[in-house]
Amino acid sequence: MKKMKITIHKDGTQKIEVLGATGEECVAFTKQLENRLGAQVGDRELKPEYQETEPETERDREVER
Numbered sequence: 001m002k003k004m005k006i007t008i009h010k011d012g013t014q015k016i017e018v019l020g021a022t023g024e025e026c027v028a029f030t031k032q033l034e035n036r037l038g039a040q041v042g043d044r045e046l047k048p049e050y051q052e053t054e055p056e057t058e059r060d061r062e063v064e065r
Helices: 024-037
Strands: 003-008 014-019
Touching: 003 024, 014 024
Parallel strands: none
Antiparallel strands: 003 014
């Protein structure tokens, strides 16, 4: 399950940390919030999870012989 941890510092700056997401999914997950807040993304610190790929899910297949 994807989650966002949002920290608002006393000086008004914000930090958004994504938990439970990998790759571009992390950035996409925060994009809507950033747009609604009118946030200007300063320093984007990518965690090691960003480099991971989403595991492929197993699908049921029917095979005729």
